[in-house]
Amino acid sequence: MKKAMCAGIDVGATYVKIGLVSSGGKIVRKTQIPSKIHAPAAEMLGRTAETIRQMMTEDGYELAGIGIGTAGQVDVDKGILHEAPNMPDWKEVPVGDILGGHLDMPVVLDNDANVAAWGEYAFGAGRGTRFMLMVTLGTGVGGGMVLDGRPYRGITNAAGEFGHSTLDMDGWVCGCGRRGCVEAYVGTQGFKRQVAEKLKAGRTSLLTRIDPEVLMPVDISRAADEGDALAVEVFRDTGVYLGHAIADVVNLLNLERVVIGGGVAKAGERILGPARETVHAICLRVPSNAVEIVPAQLGNDAGIIGAAWMAGCLRQDE
Amino acid sequence: MKKAMCAGIDVGATYVKIGLVSSGGKIVRKTQIPSKIHAPAAEMLGRTAETIRQMMTEDGYELAGIGIGTAGQVDVDKGILHEAPNMPDWKEVPVGDILGGHLDMPVVLDNDANVAAWGEYAFGAGRGTRFMLMVTLGTGVGGGMVLDGRPYRGITNAAGEFGHSTLDMDGWVCGCGRRGCVEAYVGTQGFKRQVAEKLKAGRTSLLTRIDPEVLMPVDISRAADEGDALAVEVFRDTGVYLGHAIADVVNLLNLERVVIGGGVAKAGERILGPARETVHAICLRVPSNAVEIVPAQLGNDAGIIGAAWMAGCLRQDE
Structure with a gap:
């Protein structure tokens, strides 16, 4: 057979x-x-x-x-x-x-x-949970959810737009046209802008060697590996931004697990650590105690x- | 029988x-x-x-x-x-x-x-829907959800904390201890602060007659009824704040209906109008087209x- x-x-x-x-x-x-x-x-x-x-x-x-x-x-x-x-x-x-x-x-x-x-829910980092958000960090910032043990899609299958949660009503402009979305801070364009703002403030960094237009998260990763303080700070700030947006979802949905994946997530604990700290610092007690923030396991x-x-x-x- | x-x-x-x-x-x-x-x-x-x-x-x-x-x-x-x-x-x-x-x-x-x-889901403004958020505006800002036709409670029954969604990471301090929650802007304390900030900026208003410490949303309502521009503006701003927070949830959950209730919701279209406009202005197209923002029907x-x-x-x- x-x-x-x-x-x-x-x-x-x-x-x-x-x-x-x-x-x-x-x-x-x-x-x-x-x-x-x-x-x-x-x-x-x-x-x-x-x-x-x-x-x-x-x-x-x-x-x-x-x-x-x-x-x-x-x-x-x-x-x-x-x-x-x-x-x-x-x-x-x-x-x-x-x-x-x-x-x-x-x-x-x-x-x-x-x-x-x-x-990730069925065979990766979400295994064993019933309430899970997966955040995908890449050029854009995506999301997918399993709620109460079932894939969640919403009324017209458009659910999961985590990347367009507001961090700051008057904040940076996002590709979607509005201001202050999480994607505007931690998508590829967001990384460029984070670096540019810090350099504009007169900071020194290995990243000054790279044309800001073609700067990619992987360049920031390399600089961080070489001990560049600005690069390390960009990942930490990214974790804090992400943590704020995740905290809102955790307060709203009382999730069991948040899985962070996508190419940029390869920066690992440099982003995940501050994200986790932020979520636990600002979430209400009960939802905060119930949730863990973990890296994705299945990659591509x-x-x-x-x-x-x-x-x-x-x-x-x- | x-x-x-x-x-x-x-x-x-x-x-x-x-x-x-x-x-x-x-x-x-x-x-x-x-x-x-x-x-x-x-x-x-x-x-x-x-x-x-x-x-x-x-x-x-x-x-x-x-x-x-x-x-x-x-x-x-x-x-x-x-x-x-x-x-x-x-x-x-x-x-x-x-x-x-x-x-x-x-x-x-x-x-x-x-x-x-x-x-509201079973016999009020949410009747006939399968994906609904109810927002309750009062001293605090509460929330409850029906997702995919089922009451949604989360992993430890703590879901629905819509009032603690971030509008501004560096914004006004909330009763929960963090900054910039929607409740800090549109809960009872939020109304007091909205009025105080506008008066501090030198605006004139019928509300100057009321001790800011005991000012309640109903006082703002009365002033708005008498044509007070500042009072009308406070409700409009409240709708915009609320609209930003609702837009995040609509992008994330792709809801069919958002029902606004609670004592403060008696201000009706003064809040609901700007909230609705804001949601439709800043939500992504598909979730925006799928959702309507309506007043609660069952009151107390x-x-x-x-x-x-x-x-x-x-x-x-x-």
């Missing part, structure tokens, strides 16, 4: 990541293909289906389910990708119908930040594993 | 409100007795039970269920009131056991802000009706 595998797919603006996931939540094989976002989405979905079919055949597996996460606004019930800011040519794409048609199987679609949260695999989990063919008890 | 009625009880620091509620959610009879918060809680619960028994007997009703809401931290599963800031002598009170013992029936206990939210009865509903003996379809 062939062994059953679940396909988990994570569509980003550059690559489509595709994995075969065992019923116990382990990725047994994975690959990635270019997204080619200016070609029709149907073409990308066709290549994705072909890739999955090849992987299944080569290894002699049987397909048990398919889950797919994409950036942007999606309709979970209908399996449609409405639109995604980073993939502007793809609009109103019937992802479920197209991919499911190729592979002759129903497909579950959701937003990528949600799918990463489901992955969270999307693949979460997508496979969402398809309903994994078991958490293995 | 006797007609079945559900008892709904709303315990505040001054009065215990008691109502008999029909299965269709109508209060058929209500009364209130003094809370006497410095006497033992068991004494208050004894008087409450006696009052319910009398009301049932006089009108020839049969008791179908009992729900009770109290201020403070409660354990819903065990029916215990842990503590309540405004009733400091009552700690670790087994409310469910005591009251249920008197009336020989299980009792459901929850926090009063939650219970008011359940009332929300607690009684919500408590009765929580006991499981009402039907929403009558």
